[in-house]
Amino acid sequence: xxxxxxxxxxxxxxxxxxxxxxxxxxxxxxxxxxxxxxxxxxxxxxxxxxxxxxxxxxxxxxxxxxxxxxxxxxxxxxxxxxxxxxxxxxxxxxxxxxxxxxxxxxxxxxxxxxxxxxxxxxx
Amino acid sequence: xxxxxxxxxxxxxxxxxxxxxxxxxxxxxxxxxxxxxxxxxxxxxxxxxxxxxxxxxxxxxxxxxxxxxxxxxxxxxxxxxxxxxxxxxxxxxxxxxxxxxxxxxxxxxxxxxxxxxxxxxxxxxxxxxxxxxxxxxxxxxxxxxxxxxxxxxxxxxxxxxxxxxxxxxxxxxxxxxxxxxxxxxxxxxxxxxxxxxxxxxxxxxxxxxxxxxxxxxxxxxxxxxxxxxxxxxxxxxxxxxxxxxxxxxxxxxxxxxxxxxxxxxxxxxxxxxxxxxxxxxxxxxxxxxxxxxxxxxxxxxxxxxxxxxxxxxxxx
Numbered sequence: 001x002x003x004x005x006x007x008x009x010x011x012x013x014x015x016x017x018x019x020x021x022x023x024x025x026x027x028x029x030x031x032x033x034x035x036x037x038x039x040x041x042x043x044x045x046x047x048x049x050x051x052x053x054x055x056x057x058x059x060x061x062x063x064x065x066x067x068x069x070x071x072x073x074x075x076x077x078x079x080x081x082x083x084x085x086x087x088x089x090x091x092x093x094x095x096x097x098x099x100x101x102x103x104x105x106x107x108x109x110x111x112x113x114x115x116x117x118x119x120x121x122x123x
Numbered sequence: 124x125x126x127x128x129x130x131x132x133x134x135x136x137x138x139x140x141x142x143x144x145x146x147x148x149x150x151x152x153x154x155x156x157x158x159x160x161x162x163x164x165x166x167x168x169x170x171x172x173x174x175x176x177x178x179x180x181x182x183x184x185x186x187x188x189x190x191x192x193x194x195x196x197x198x199x200x201x202x203x204x205x206x207x208x209x210x211x212x213x214x215x216x217x218x219x220x221x222x223x224x225x226x227x228x229x230x231x232x233x234x235x236x237x238x239x240x241x242x243x244x245x246x247x248x249x250x251x252x253x254x255x256x257x258x259x260x261x262x263x264x265x266x267x268x269x270x271x272x273x274x275x276x277x278x279x280x281x282x283x284x285x286x287x288x289x290x291x292x293x294x295x296x297x298x299x300x301x302x303x304x305x306x307x308x309x310x311x312x313x314x315x316x317x318x319x320x321x322x323x324x325x326x327x328x329x330x331x332x333x334x335x336x337x338x339x340x341x342x343x344x345x346x347x348x349x350x351x352x353x354x355x356x357x358x359x360x361x362x363x364x365x366x367x368x369x370x371x372x373x374x375x376x377x378x379x380x381x382x383x384x385x386x387x388x389x390x391x392x393x394x395x396x397x398x399x400x401x402x403x404x405x406x407x408x409x410x411x412x413x414x415x416x417x418x419x420x421x422x423x424x425x426x427x428x429x430x431x432x433x434x435x436x437x438x439x
Contacts, residue, residue: 011223017230024237084222088280105226106262110233 003121004028006047008038008064009082010056014105018051021110027117035059039067042074048121049100051113054083054090062097069098078120082113145199154192161185207275214272218265225265228258267399270330271382274406281410285434286325288360289318292353295332303340309348318353321360321431323411328431331407331415334400335364335427341396342389342425343368359413359430367424376419380405388421404429 005027009015012033019029030045032038036058042050050068054061061081068074078100083090086104094102100120103113117123135146143149165181172178232255240248273279296312303310339349343366350365369388371379378384385398408415408429419425 011227013227014223014230017227017234021230021234021237024234084219084226087278088282106222106229106266110230110237 002026002028003048003117003123004030004045005117006038006041006045006050007031008035008050008056008061009053010034011053018110018113022114022117025114033057035061035064039064042068042077043071046074047077049117050077050079051082051117052079054081054085062093065094065097065099080113080116080120082108141199141203147196147200150192150196150199154189154196157188157192158185161188211272211275214268215276218269218272221265222262225258225262229255229262232258264397267397267403270403271399274403279406279410281324281327281407283322283324283411285320285322286328288321288323288328288362288431289314289353291325291329292332292351292362295329296336296351299333299336299340302337306340307345308340308343311348311350313350313352313354315352315354318355318360320434322434323413323431324407327407328411331404331429332362334404335362335429338400338427339364339366339368339425342366342370355433356430358433360433361428361430363426363428365424365426370421370423370425371419372421379417379419380415 005022007015007019007022007029009018009031010033015031015033019031022029030041030047032041035056038050038052038056039059052061052064056064061083065079065081068077068079075098079098080101080103081094081099082103082105084105091102101116103116132143132146132149135148136143161181161184165178165185168181169178232251236251236255243251270279292314293312300310336349336351343349347367350363352361352363352365354361354363371386371388375384375386379386380401381398382402383398384402385396389396389398405415408431411431413429413431415427415429417425417427
């Protein structure tokens with residue numbers, strides 16, 4: 001069965017590139033441009049995993065993560081943070097709030113992101 | 124020698140980006156001079172006048188002078204500190220902003236290759252690969268600048284956990300060898316068997332391994348050789364890279380670990396480089412409780428080493 005990924009990323013170029021790459025890897029991709037819109041899509045879409053940027057308009061990634069994890073219906077959806085912030089405090093904060101993985105965009109290839117997704121989704 | 128350097132006011136002013144009269148060195152000299160003049164004056168006054176009021180007034184003048192000069196010194200130091208902080212913050216903000224489009228280029232190229240690789244001829248493929256390689260270089264440079272900004276702000280946070288140094292070294296050396304396989308340089312890797320785990324940050328230590336070994340490749344000419352060893356000595360594991368490259372001129376040996384420093388030989392033989400690699404490596408190694416050192420003779424070669432403390436065995 002095709003796995004559905006919710007991609008929350010405000011940079012339109014990055015979003016399109018990632019969405020296209022993931023579609024080629026046979027994922028079903030839905031995207032949002034800001035934190036609030038992304039969070040509103042979680043329950044109706046019920047994705048298998050969420051790829052989440054941190055610096056986002058309207059609501060930042062940490063708040064989205066917190067909201068997803070505090071909702072009974074969505075708390076089991078794995079969330080992968082995908083950002084260019086990489087201070088130890090940010091990484092720690094992400095894991096404390098229940099993130100499944102923390103990937104630094106500049107250090108990861110799309111191939112690695114897909115590998116991580118497949119590993120988490122046991123594909 | 125160091126004291127003379129401390130009082131080289133012109134150099135101090137240039138380095139700090141302020142005027143000569145604002146340098147701490149100059150203000151200290153002035154302060155000393157004023158103190159001597161005032162003490163002499165006080166002595167003369169107290170000798171010639173019996174009136175205690177005159178003495179009190181002159182004492183007040185001494186305090187006022189010292190206070191004024193002291194304030195000027197501390198203001199100029201504060202200004203330097205705040206400019207420095209702003210500079211580091213600027214570098215860190217700019218680097219973050221740069222990383223987003225750089226990541227976008229990297230992913231765009233990856234997607235392009237995934238989609239169109241079959242349709243490209245060899246030349247086209249090489250060109251695209253080159254773009255990817257140059258983009259990675261830019262990402263590494265931005266990462267270096269970010270690390271330097273973090274070091275300057277005391278915000279470089281490193282993990283301190285036991286890790287397998289042999290494994291990390293082997294992986295890193297494989298990468299460096301494959302990046303340099305077109306060079307005619309013989310390479311020998313000798314990792315002592317059954318080395319204990321060391322304390323540190325396995326990911327960040329890769330930077331030090333990469334910087335030091337890549338430097339050896341950069342500054343060794345065709346036909347040269349590089350020996351890399353990893354071995355245990357007392358309570359440390361030592362990583363050592365020995366080459367028979369161009370070496371470092373003797374008069375510049377003291378400056379090798381300085382930020383942005385590049386030796387004359389570095390600029391003569393290899394135009395690329397920022398002079399940040401060894402500065403970052405030194406900071407990482409020392410923050411992890413290790414040591415870093417080297418020996419070098421111009422036109423004979425260099426030997427760079429660093430150590431990390433062996434991890435204490437966990438009691439079960």
